[in-house]
Amino acid sequence: xxxxxxxxxxxxxxxxxxxxxxxxxxxxxxxxxxxxxxxxxxxxxxxxxxxxxxxxxxxxxxxxxxxxxxxxxxxxxxxxxxxxxxxxxxxxxxxxxxxxxxxxxxxxxxxxxxxxxxxxxxxxxxxxx
Amino acid sequence: xxxxxxxxxxxxxxxxxxxxxxxxxxxxxxxxxxxxxxxxxxxxxxxxxxxxxxxxxxxxxxxxxxxxxxxxxxxxxxxxxxxxxxxxxxxxxxxxxxxxxxxxxxxxxxxxxxxxxxxxxxxxxxxxx
DNA sequence: GTAAACTCTATACCTAGTATAGAGTCAACA
DNA sequence: TGTTGACTCTATACTAGGTATAGAGTTTAC
Numbered sequence: 001x002x003x004x005x006x007x008x009x010x011x012x013x014x015x016x017x018x019x020x021x022x023x024x025x026x027x028x029x030x031x032x033x034x035x036x037x038x039x040x041x042x043x044x045x046x047x048x049x050x051x052x053x054x055x056x057x058x059x060x061x062x063x064x065x066x067x068x069x070x071x072x073x074x075x076x077x078x079x080x081x082x083x084x085x086x087x088x089x090x091x092x093x094x095x096x097x098x099x100x101x102x103x104x105x106x107x108x109x110x111x112x113x114x115x116x117x118x119x120x121x122x123x124x125x126x127x128x129x
Numbered sequence: 130x131x132x133x134x135x136x137x138x139x140x141x142x143x144x145x146x147x148x149x150x151x152x153x154x155x156x157x158x159x160x161x162x163x164x165x166x167x168x169x170x171x172x173x174x175x176x177x178x179x180x181x182x183x184x185x186x187x188x189x190x191x192x193x194x195x196x197x198x199x200x201x202x203x204x205x206x207x208x209x210x211x212x213x214x215x216x217x218x219x220x221x222x223x224x225x226x227x228x229x230x231x232x233x234x235x236x237x238x239x240x241x242x243x244x245x246x247x248x249x250x251x252x253x254x255x256x257x258x
Numbered sequence: 259g260t261a262a263a264c265t266c267t268a269t270a271c272c273t274a275g276t277a278t279a280g281a282g283t284c285a286a287c288a
Numbered sequence: 289t290g291t292t293g294a295c296t297c298t299a300t301a302c303t304a305g306g307t308a309t310a311g312a313g314t315t316t317a318c
Binding site for chain 4: 152161162183
């Protein structure tokens with residue numbers, strides 16, 4: 001199949017597919033005589049794998065490592081587990097940070113109301129500190 | 130004071146200060162004969178205001194709007210309140226997304242353990258789907 | 259006088275794409 | 289056979305919010 005079909009089936013845009021190729025994440029198996037990229041079913045499943053990883057927030061470098069790891073089915077999968085655990089830690093930390101931020105924003109919102117003037121604005125006063 | 134002192138007092142790096150200037154967020158009041166930027170106490174408080182806003186996750190454009198608003202002390206501060214409320218909505222949404230992501234990662238981590246081989250890896254199997 | 263510390267501009271780089279421009283390719287239809 | 293439209297190609301620029309140089313000039317202290 002050509003890139004347009006792959007794009008539709010995978011849900012990645014054409015530019016994204018070409019971008020992944022430039023990042024050495026994912027390569028077309030062949031080209032036509034007119035220089036069009038050609039993909040097969042396994043290209044599609046790799047691209048779906050990549051998409052799934054991206055939706056988890058894994059970076060391109062991490063996905064590259066996972067794809068490398070998949071090339072050696074008999075090795076230990078410890079690095080995969082470590083990656084997921086580390087990522088969970090990061091996400092947990094980020095959630096905590098955002099919860100603190102939300103609290104600050106809530107306090108800030110309570111400090112003012114509409115119908116005030118800029119010079120009396122409780123939000124701006126909090127931002128001065 | 131010169132940029133190094135401002136940087137230390139504000140906690141923003143020198144490059145960041147110059148970057149904000151290039152973004153028309155913040156300008157040195159003067160230059161020395163040798164073309165060094167000169168700042169005063171009000172520069173410092175503005176920069177602290179900017180830093181505070183950034184720590185809340187406001188964008189540079191939003192901060193620019195806030196700084197503009199502050200120039201007109203007698204106008205209504207409704208836009209400031211709206212900005213904070215919108216930002217709270219965004220943060221809340223992001224927290225929800227990250228909580229879902231965390232759940233997915235947790236399920237994934239449970240699907241495998243160390244001491245398995247890549248071809249048996251529960252994480253990789255989940256990523257294939 | 260000179261060495262160290264500081265500052266200047268300009269440019270490139272980062273992530274993960276997105277959005278063009280301008281050219282080439284291919285299939286269908288008249 | 290010509291041509292129209294859909295598709296694809298490469299290359300480049302842009303996004304946000306900085307960070308990190310290179311190479312030059314300035315200031316300060318000894």
